[in-house]
Amino acid sequence: MAHLPILQVILPLLAAPLCLFLKRPKLVWLFACVVTALTFTISVLLVQQVTSTGVISYELGGWAPPWGIEYRIDALNAFVIMVVSGLSAVVLLAARTSLENELSSNRQTYFYALYLLSLTGMLGILATGDAFNVFVFLEISSLSAYALIAMGKDRRALWASYQYLIMGTIGATFILIGIGLMYQMTGTLNMQDLAERLPEVAQTRTVFVSFAFVVVGVCLKLALFPLHLWLPNAYAYAPSIVTAMLAATSTKVAIYLLIRFTFTVFGLSFSFTTLPLNILFLVLGLLGVFVASTSAIYQQNVKHIFAYSSIAQVGYMIVGISVGTAAGLSASLMHIFNHALMKGALFLALAGVMYRLGNVQLKSFQGLGRQMPLTMAAIVVGGLSLIGVPLTVGFISKWYLVVAMIENGWWPVAILILFGSLLAIIYLWRVVEVAYFRAPNKDNESVKEAPLGILIPTWILVLANVYFGVDTRINVQIAQMAAENLFGVAP
Amino acid sequence: MVGVVVAIIWMKDLIAVVMLLGIYGLLTASFFMAMDAVDVAFTEASVGAGISTLLLLVAIAKTKRKEHPSRHKPLLALLVVVITGGLLIYGTYDMPIFGMADAPAHTHVAQRYIEDSYDEIGIPNIVTSVLSSYRGFDTFGEVVVIFTAGLGIIGLLSTVNGTGTRKKLPTINDSIEDQHIVLRIVGKILIPFILLFALYVQFHGEYGPGGGFQAGVIFGAGIILYAMLFGMDIARRVISQSLIQLIAAFGVLLYGAVGVVSFLNGGTFLDYNVLLENPVAGQHLGILLIELGVGMTVASVIIIIFFNFAGRKGPQQISDDLGA
Amino acid sequence: MLIGHYNYWVVVALMMLGFYIIIAHGNLIKKLVGLTIFQTSVFIFYISVAKVDGGSAPILADGITQYSNPLPHVLILTAIVVGIATTALGLAIIVRINEAYDSIEEEFIQQQDNLS
Incomplete structure (x- = not known):
């Protein structure tokens, strides 16, 4: 039990090289599924442990922090770890069927190994309490993501992957510069230790600059407007499974990092009082919501539509953070959980379409409402959740977000958020309209429902969307607990 | 070193660029040597001047040798670079003086490594x-x-x-x-x-x-x-x-x-x-x-x-x- | 004061030259070269932080009391390795791009994408 914090990272990590020994893709897939399921189980246990006993600290190598590297699990990262490992496990279930048509079998073993490594990287970022360790695991998750994206069938996947590599590496290097400056001023890399020592030097320009670099670097990874340009193509041309996985998890990890650095490391008073960060985040978040939602309306590729919608959703999370209150932060955290469920469901449904049609252009969706009723129904439910209709998870987070704004007296912002949902209705309606109200074109008449291998994982997520929209114990309570902890601990 | 990098910017022949990059790596390694970072210098020499040069050459062999002489948006790039650079320069003003022994970086965590590592790990x-x-x-x-x-x-x-x-x-x-x-x-x-x-x-x-x-x-x-x-x-x-x-x-x-x-x-x-x-x-x-x-x-x-x-x-x- | 920070200014200049190459150049390999320069200059910054006047290399020996700070050295060893891994992967992608588009210029690749 005491080793849970490290186990959830090294389990997928050590499983990745083992994949190479197994060789046969089917076997590797089974093995990877078992591993991710175990990882998810561990993460649930971790959440239980944290909610009952409080923060867990695990000293790697037996060296006490700040000399050694520490894994530090509190309600915040236990929550995000659960989301990330859970979604990765479900998405992976669909991988075998989906990859049949998208990747040659001799590369599938590498695909699964890289998938596990990417998961490892993200879990490592989430669990660690050491600033430099973040950088190392960030690169593990990024490098594997670049490779996974580049495995897409379309040659544009290569170009998208290259652009992501350049942007991602610039982001990582910015973070590295920021960490270096922090180290120079404090002499430590441990986050907890940094939080204690930074206030002494908080007035120096060097600390200000280091903060700026860390935030910009993380925002590049986060695809916060206007640093989002790499994201739509990367999502659109990657193999469908990779899209589902990245959309459900990777931006969440970046949001977590942003929260961790602004709240825990630099501290609330520094981030929000010394600097006009709340105004900046508010403006960028809202701009992100509107610019991305509007772009989504004009896209012809359905993956592009949902990719832009992801950028908009990131905008909502940033707006939640910008309020600087526990209510706002917990709304953002809920949205991490909820958005992972929605986008996981939506992109897995698209994986089903991709499997049958070979593309996801909007015009090929004609008549799919009749040809693939279950897949399209999944898209409709996921879409309703995205809009924020009651009885879906999307409603919960939008509701708490609006309440948080109103509590803080930010009426106009609350109205703008609701207006953003209207834009979501428009871009989703385009998909629904084509799928349900147009006769199938010639190519589509023989199209059948997506295979069970994809359909089942899709519906697991769709049902989760509804279930957690009604029974809000897990997502709301833990998110609120995590948010209150951060505000309690933060000086 | 700055000269080498400026030359890299102007060169259109990628092989020459890579060779200059190798020189840059070697210069960096010597700088690390002068800064007492022997391990890092060793690694940088083998990576910066060795492996990465080799890989770039092989990659060029598989692709194209010449850079196409077209420039896209030097002004925008310049703007971004100047802002970032300006910010960094701004940040240097409150830094501890270069080489100062009692800078915070040297007095906190690093102290223990220097004083106790021999007793705890047993290697010099x-x-x-x-x-x-x-x-x-x-x-x-x-x-x-x-x-x-x-x-x-x-x-x-x-x-x-x-x-x-x-x-x-x-x-x-x-x-x-x-x-x-x-x-x-x-x-x-x-x-x-x-x-x-x-x-x-x-x-x-x-x-x-x-x-x-x-x-x-x-x-x-x-x-x-x-x-x-x-x-x-x-x-x-x-x-x-x-x-x-x-x-x-x-x-x-x-x-x-x-x-x-x-x-x-x-x-x-x-x-x-x-x-x-x-x-x-x-x-x-x-x-x-x-x-x-x-x-x-x-x-x-x-x-x-x-x-x-x-x-x-x-x-x-x-x-x-x-x-x- | 001025002399005390001179070293860092050179580092910033190097960083920004590398950064400029990444943004302004359209050749994919050149961009990677820029990235390498950018990263390497960050390494130089870390190592400069580690330097202590009168210190010697952090390998314990009798009669030496002042050592340079070993921690940034360790971090940079890791970072160098991460950097070369990124470069190698980037080059692999470039080789594939060249096979798919027969070009390694941003401009031509985007032209081809817009056509298709």
């Missing part, structure tokens, strides 16, 4: 103790990064054109095979020594600069030299791709296994103290094993990378440049 090279013990988990992450890159490169480059029939693989240096008997003989004599030197660096890291990573690079370079002199076909016959992959995977597993054993023995992950009864001896054993894991993974990934690059079809315009 502090960099090695911090790298493999105090921050051993970072190093584990580093090995995984290398492994990830290796996997990614196989996933991207291997077997796409080689469906079924094993044709003679195109190599970047077919010509050398016939022409340079002297080179081959010298190579034959040299290669065993390179490999031996790699082993020396591997196990000497505790006392002087060096360790698993540098040893892996040297070992990999030795094999690459062999491949270049005797042709890719023969090299591939000697070292099969799938075996190399397994060795790379095994290196990661070995490192991980040390960690797992240490928590089975009642410590935490990568706690070498519990490996043996005597903590210092345990540290020794742990460091030895993980450095071995690092070396194995690094060497095999470098070989994998090189083989996969060289195995691709492509224009061979610079084969002579490389050989000469």
